[in-house]
Amino acid sequence: MQLIKQQLFKNSSFAGKYLQGDKNILRFYDYNLTMEKERAEELSHLNFQREKVADAMKEFHEKFFPCNEAFYQINRLRENNAVTVVGGQQAGLFTGPMYTIHKIISIITEAKRLENILHQPVIPIFWIAGEDHDIDEINHTYVQHSSEIHKVRIPEKNNIKTPASERKIDPEKAIAAVTEGLRHLQETKYTKWLKESLLSDVEENLTYTSWCAKILYRLFKGTGLVIMDAHDPAVRRIESNFFLEMTEKNNSIRKAFTTQSADFNSLGFGEPVEVDEDNAHLFLHDNHQRFLLQSKDGIWKEKTSNRVWQEAEFKEKVASGEYKLSNNVITRPVMQDLLLPVHTFIAGAGELAYWGVLKPVFHLFGHKMPIVRPRHSVTLLSRKSEKTLKQYDLSVEDVLNGEARKKREQTIAKVKSQNNNSIFYQIQKDIIERFEEIPAAQADSNSYLQLHEHYKKKLTVMLEDYEQSIDKKIKELEGVHLNRLSSLEAEIFPNAQKQERQISILSYLNTGGPDTVSRLLNKVAEEESGTPAHFVSYL
Numbered sequence: 001m002q003l004i005k006q007q008l009f010k011n012s013s014f015a016g017k018y019l020q021g022d023k024n025i026l027r028f029y030d031y032n033l034t035m036e037k038e039r040a041e042e043l044s045h046l047n048f049q050r051e052k053v054a055d056a057m058k059e060f061h062e063k064f065f066p067c068n069e070a071f072y073q074i075n076r077l078r079e080n081n082a083v084t085v086v087g088g089q090q091a092g093l094f095t096g097p098m099y100t101i102h103k104i105i106s107i108i109t110e111a112k113r114l115e116n117i118l119h120q121p122v123i124p125i126f127w128i129a130g131e132d133h134d135i136d137e138i139n140h141t142y143v144q145h146s147s148e149i150h151k152v153r154i155p156e157k158n159n160i161k162t163p164a165s166e167r168k169i170d171p172e173k174a175i176a177a178v179t180e181g182l183r184h185l186q187e188t189k190y191t192k193w194l195k196e197s198l199l200s201d202v203e204e205n206l207t208y209t210s211w212c213a214k215i216l217y218r219l220f221k222g223t224g225l226v227i228m229d230a231h232d233p234a235v236r237r238i239e240s241n242f243f244l245e246m247t248e249k250n251n252s253i254r255k256a257f258t259t260q261s262a263d264f265n266s267l268g269f270g271e272p273v274e275v276d277e278d279n280a281h282l283f284l285h286d287n288h289q290r291f292l293l294q295s296k297d298g299i300w301k302e303k304t305s306n307r308v309w310q311e312a313e314f315k316e317k318v319a320s321g322e323y324k325l326s327n328n329v330i331t332r333p334v335m336q337d338l339l340l341p342v343h344t345f346i347a348g349a350g351e352l353a354y355w356g357v358l359k360p361v362f363h364l365f366g367h368k369m370p371i372v373r374p375r376h377s378v379t380l381l382s383r384k385s386e387k388t389l390k391q392y393d394l395s396v397e398d399v400l401n402g403e404a405r406k407k408r409e410q411t412i413a414k415v416k417s418q419n420n421n422s423i424f425y426q427i428q429k430d431i432i433e434r435f436e437e438i439p440a441a442q443a444d445s446n447s448y449l450q451l452h453e454h455y456k457k458k459l460t461v462m463l464e465d466y467e468q469s470i471d472k473k474i475k476e477l478e479g480v481h482l483n484r485l486s487s488l489e490a491e492i493f494p495n496a497q498k499q500e501r502q503i504s505i506l507s508y509l510n511t512g513g514p515d516t517v518s519r520l521l522n523k524v525a526e527e528e529s530g531t532p533a534h535f536v537s538y539l
Contacts, residue, residue: 130165
């Protein structure tokens with residue numbers, strides 16, 4: 001496996017300016033990327049429920065991620081000077097798009113780099129957003145082979161708001177999804193292993209979260225990665241007092257968020273999270289469903305129904321444990337920081353932007369924001385695609401900018417121009433006209449005329465056959481080019497999106513085997529310098 005390191009963001013983008021230290025952007029964050037020791041010092045003055053969190057993590061890992069290296073890291077978290085590098089993602093089918101894998105790799109490599117700098121335990125933690133309830137965002141993925149991209153989906157109705165960690169997957173539907181996904185991939189020496197490993201996960205109580213965790217175990221066991229379910233009941237019990245605090249400070253949370261959002265937007269950075277002044281940024285869990293809450297003028301209400309509570313009544317139900325809550329994108333980062341000693345948060349480009357409106361919300365709870373570091377991104381290239389890039393003098397960036405599509409369109413236009421029936425028609429017309437000048441065509445004898453017409457017809461048929469043969473050969477030759485370019489585009493820019501935002505890691509496990517991810521991790525670790533980068537990986 002060969003790795004080529006490239007610039008991650010354009011300098012003119014928000015993330016690009018962030019990496020360059022743009023003062024107008026950095027003022028929305030508490031730390032820049034070089035302040036590793038300052039953040040570690042800040043964390044040394046904060047208290048965390050380390051034992052309870054570690055116990056909850058241990059229980060989860062015993063069920064879904066029984067890795068000795070992970071247990072070792074969990075025990076290290078109990079140490080008072082231990083800090084963490086954290087990132088998270090939804091529990092997508094088969095782990096979802098490949099950016100989930102890339103984020104985890106970024107978490108692991110950054111934790112190792114920081115530990116060498118800080119000389120204290122740095123634990124890599126990936127949390128699965130088990131509280132998320134939008135099934136249409138997690139019940140599908142895409143696999144790619146040659147020029148074909150196929151959507152694999154577990155059919156379910158999105159009429160209930162059940163969290164991913166509570167939504168059980170019908171075993172028959174799970175098996176069907178595995179079969180469907182692999183059916184669209186080329187048979188390789190690893191296909192049998194891949195199918196058997198996925199089918200071995202299927203059980204009666206399988207959920208999107210547990211399936212995601214099981215697959216991640218196979219991909220990252222031995223690396224020291226620690227997994228968290230954000231909706232783990234044991235974790236929720238630890239968070240209960242923090243949720244109560246979030247209800248008590250809700251007016252301040254909403255005001256801090258809306259004010260910071262307005263400031264952020266006024267500088268031309270947009271509105272990364274929709275502003276609704278009544279949004280409480282909390283969800284109520286009731287009867288295995290999740291409902292967004294609103295708060296205004298001492299009244300709490302469920303946004304999509306008529307349920308209403310006086311503020312004192314609602315807080316009392318939260319304090320007693322009768323009401324269970326979960327976070328949205330605004331309060332989740334703060335909850336994460338109250339629960340864990342987060343030194344660095346590994347973010348996607350979208351997360352980097354919306355964290356820019358959270359600084360005063362963190363401060364309400366006596367915490368500064370952790371360092372926010374963009375994750376690495378990766379484009380995986382098969383040998384076939386590597387060869388095609390060289391053959392057509394293209395780069396990955398060219399494909400992302402539509403150059404492969406342009407070459408395909410040029411090829412099609414070339415075929416059409418070469419396959420011009422009017423040219424053959426004119427040639428045939430000219431030949432026939434000259435053919436009529438032969439003396440036999442002008443003879444009075446029927447035998448001469450019959451002979452002339454016979455060969456005239458043969459000549460016409462021969463020309464038509466020639467035309468059809470030429471057409472066929474042109475299409476065959478140019479079809480090879482079309483297929484190569486279509487396959488290249490399907491791998492690098494599937495459905496007009498970056499590879500990591502569409503394609504499942506299954507496609508590459510099928511061709512590269514069970515150590516594909518660990519080999520990629522090791523290569524990225526060798527290149528880790530602390531600067532987020534894009535890597536092109538030649539498999």
